[in-house]
Amino acid sequence: MAGNSIGQLFKVTTFGESHGPAIGGIVDGCPPGMALTTDDLQLDLDRRKPGTSRYTTARREEDAVKILSGVFENTTTGASIGLLIENTDQRSQDYSEIKEQFRPGHADYTYWHKFGIRDYRGGGRSSARETAVRVAAGAIAKKYLREQCGIEIRGYLAQLGPVKADLVSWDEVHNNPFFCPDPSKLEALDEYMRQLKKDGDSVGARVNVVATNMPVGWGEPVFDRLDADIAHAMMSINAVKAVEIGDGFAVVEQRGSTHRDELTPQGFSANHAGGTLGGISSGQDLLVSMALKPTSSISIPGKSINTRGEVIDIVTKGRHDPCVGIRAVPIAEAMLAIVLMDHYLRHRAQNMHVQVTTPDIARNSRD
Amino acid sequence: MAGNSIGQLFKVTTFGESHGPAIGGIVDGCPPGMALTTDDLQLDLDRRKPGTSRYTTARREEDAVKILSGVFENTTTGASIGLLIENTDQRSQDYSEIKEQFRPGHADYTYWHKFGIRDYRGGGRSSARETAVRVAAGAIAKKYLREQCGIEIRGYLAQLGPVKADLVSWDEVHNNPFFCPDPSKLEALDEYMRQLKKDGDSVGARVNVVATNMPVGWGEPVFDRLDADIAHAMMSINAVKAVEIGDGFAVVEQRGSTHRDELTPQGFSANHAGGTLGGISSGQDLLVSMALKPTSSISIPGKSINTRGEVIDIVTKGRHDPCVGIRAVPIAEAMLAIVLMDHYLRHRAQNMHVQVTTPDIARNSRD
């Protein structure tokens, strides 16, 4: 049934298959009065798009987005925003032989059982190509949050296979094709990727996303917690298998005396929480981390079955990312932006009139 | 705004504060015709309820649930099911002194900023007491899934602080107050908890939940993926800071040739995926793991501020769990049941007529 929407007040609905004529979506709920042009979306789309470095798939898509509605004289009107990205480099012939095959690690088997029909060309609806629309929609949210709320949302590659990278510099993230924040790790990454290509294999990755300059109070108690909605959004990204907020799994071995971030007039003493308390933003930086599995499309032959249940040998041809985690950085930023935008609108719906004289200590620590 | 509901077709909405007259909820969307009495709910409520061992809070609640509607002659009618649990052991006096204090690691500060008013008695709406209703609602889902679909949902404590426990035996889980599946670890757990109590501190935990005998095809593509909805549900549990499906964060260092579970007519060759492919259940066991932070209510004094922004010393009195992860096992089971029930109904709405002759290989491996 209907599962192609996310968000309640800032709602994004998408459509499109990897090898259909186009992909696209509708952003419903963007407030009126924000300056917006396709340039605002294209920047992030270009960061995500394939074919930009030798480390990602050779498929080339222009990913040129069109805004079909909701913007008048370069300003949002409050009407739903229609987005369209044509598919230009499809090469359907690459996929004909997998028509009746279930590629291991792919959604082929589950889609087939669920729907009884499968657009087998490049994964169809299950293709990561769908995430381009998320990035376009997320760019709208990012712009709004930056301009209206001062929030900055940025991601980076924190680990690729065995190579870990610390957040040395946000600026560095844009200077290399890995979204790597530590320039000293670029050589190791390059070397690892070369070996991976030689092996015909793929590898997993860890991506971190951070929202800075967060206000206090976003998120709804109980089920629609900010952290719960972030977990949902991140886990909805293709290949993501795990999500952490703040210290994440490290809390298992932590003591309460260590974990609790003490409050002082100058700010929180630490940020183990990762920016939420009781599911509501605390004003601390929002720290989100996720794991992306290695892409299952590799050139090492494997075993599988076909639609008749027969044993087959399978080699995934075509052009694929050896590490889907690399291009996931702008996608993760987009998803965080969509969730935050939704909660911003939800927050102001209910709590517009709330005023407390208690200081926002996280803000104190920033000033 | 409205954030107290979860699910679309099997929808659970809850209300209630720790120290109000009662907590409760509404389960909307339970199919008609299922036998149901309060006994079916009470079993899981008793597993969660406080005061059952020396390792959990000394607060004693009967947690006796009443079914107020939706059941006629011990059978569900398809009408919404009203649930009510009275609060019996409240002791509001315990909490009066924290009225203007923000306890570190608690939702006090964020609720105050968000709402401008706070039911400070025992955490109010942010109290884990709210999870009792989840357990009651989840018990309805668990029963339906077991009886109609043959699915079994079971959880266990996989780690408490430094003490790890493997799944040695499901039966063992019920034989000890830790929900520990490995009897050889009970002594270590007991010892660790004694020391913790002596220290006046708390510790985190890892809880695993497994759904066995899963059908293929549950979950919706793109945003409403089964794994994404599970991540949302788990992260909505108080204190949860991280969620994994299948191999989780271990995939970061995995190769694609290792991770992909090959398909054979006799079943999947492994279960790195943890039961979903493309966000849709594969028929493999559903493997979910989560981290719960150490409770912030400890007797070690800490620093904080009050509602006027002044520095204060704080010691959390009252009766608290030194490890909230222990009692989280039935809660995690309940949340997984709610998500699965919702997706079961969603699946049959859209795909009732789908029939494929392709064998369900996961089922093969079970037979």
Place this chain on the structure above:
Amino acid sequence: MAGNSIGQLFKVTTFGESHGPAIGGIVDGCPPGMALTTDDLQLDLDRRKPGTSRYTTARREEDAVKILSGVFENTTTGASIGLLIENTDQRSQDYSEIKEQFRPGHADYTYWHKFGIRDYRGGGRSSARETAVRVAAGAIAKKYLREQCGIEIRGYLAQLGPVKADLVSWDEVHNNPFFCPDPSKLEALDEYMRQLKKDGDSVGARVNVVATNMPVGWGEPVFDRLDADIAHAMMSINAVKAVEIGDGFAVVEQRGSTHRDELTPQGFSANHAGGTLGGISSGQDLLVSMALKPTSSISIPGKSINTRGEVIDIVTKGRHDPCVGIRAVPIAEAMLAIVLMDHYLRHRAQNMHVQVTTPDIARNSRD
């Protein structure tokens, strides 16, 4: 499936059968900081409750509502508000003989086919008793709208069978058991009701609801129009068969030159529109009218079938309203309040920052 909720940001979910232990509901999304006690709800509940005049059912229910959560020290906290009303005058024995009968005009036949099981006692979930919870929830919305937005929501009986009543005086509505705004019609109403009782028959009614002092701009374009959501809410009331906004069906024979309400600096020249343009409130009074069918529970014998498809004679015993339209006035007010409250919150989520210098002409006309 789940159909027991209404509203998106101000969401009301209800449960309860006519002859169960209690009915109740959850109001999720009420902003924090509003003074609220059960007295605020009881006033409207008393207006709706049965047994208050000889013109309504002799069933006596105290309809005493309890607020179980979401209110702390007589102030809303922003948490979900649990409402409970116990059923006190049930007399289940009255209904035993209709166990296998389908009463004409009732939901017996459709519930039976839909669910395969039916709580036959007094209509079960299909009983108008369910509307008591709507009235309680609506009272919260009415209070908020009145105090925060200055909106007044009032209804009246506009027609009962052949007896029509004009809006002579709002004050008069409270002075008689018919909610009739024209004192000159009371005798005719009394006479008609006496005859109806003598005949053992029932009759339909028209109820009007008006919201005055409306702001401009509430309602969302396209599907979630204010008028569309009002139509939904009103048609969801038991027995309602038709809904009009403004001139309603009279527009069929109107010319555009008549219908269009011209704008002047002093206000709209008329109110044919009934308070919405393009689905958005115009600041004109919101004019809603609805038709309620005659109750099907009459003592005139009728033909029907039973669950085995056999022909039966049927006489509805029990205590019933000869005109359900009378008690529908507070219900219709409540539903309008719920819709307006929801749209108020939705409006401020998206358009909080919108400011235009164009005068609100409807306000001009009021000043």
Place this chain on the structure above:
Amino acid sequence: MAGNSIGQLFKVTTFGESHGPAIGGIVDGCPPGMALTTDDLQLDLDRRKPGTSRYTTARREEDAVKILSGVFENTTTGASIGLLIENTDQRSQDYSEIKEQFRPGHADYTYWHKFGIRDYRGGGRSSARETAVRVAAGAIAKKYLREQCGIEIRGYLAQLGPVKADLVSWDEVHNNPFFCPDPSKLEALDEYMRQLKKDGDSVGARVNVVATNMPVGWGEPVFDRLDADIAHAMMSINAVKAVEIGDGFAVVEQRGSTHRDELTPQGFSANHAGGTLGGISSGQDLLVSMALKPTSSISIPGKSINTRGEVIDIVTKGRHDPCVGIRAVPIAEAMLAIVLMDHYLRHRAQNMHVQVTTPDIARNSRD
């Protein structure tokens, strides 16, 4: 906020302004396995499209729909269906002078106050042009309901100004540009429309829609009743001011002994209810009627104000329908189809296993 979606399981979301590059939408939740091509949608689009007779607007739009996703090898896949209709005949110059004017009876004034910005070209988002996407989406639902459930959904013009038309023949509806089911009324309609054009005025209309061969049991108790959702859907159509189910407002003067449709083994004795009991379909024909206001775009000069609050004279130029009710017939059919499709999916989610031996008497009467 987000208001451009309708439906829960069969969800339609639309975008697009009258004078933007394109309009379109996403149909999410269509079951897989149905044959579908653009031809299936084009038929209804052609019935709605402007410029087909001298009685409707002279604007000419091809309204050629493209299916961008969700259909593979002419079969639905279960993925979201992207629909696109380019705007070809826009003539933006026609609208420049109304940039700062509020046309009476239009949404200009309310959009301006709500959003602070307005796409003034042809009504922008408030234009009835948006309904083309509804018709395309509805055509998918109609096809599914016809082929899978045997339900036929048909509408007709029941009244135009003073000229009433009875349902003489369904076939006749397609033989004239008025969607008039009574050939004897065509001359009167033609004459009336000629006079209307001469007068430069417009007029209202009544449109009826009927669903035949309905199953028993669709619709959810309490808020999401079938009739309530129909009322919502119909009132969401531009210009609709009133909705009736079955006898509608005639019930106000009816007695219960008349209104209740008695049940016999051969079927219901009548259809006053219009196909629903307790908000659930009874198997009787679904009878829906609605009133459409006269279009406000007329060439008779009127008074209004501009964005600065100044008095202005206004004459609506451009090409407009003198009676929007005429082209509303396929729109009303589409909306009914969307609602029924949604409730079909909802019904089978919850009640798939329900089986009663009680005969479906409505079906009896059809055989």
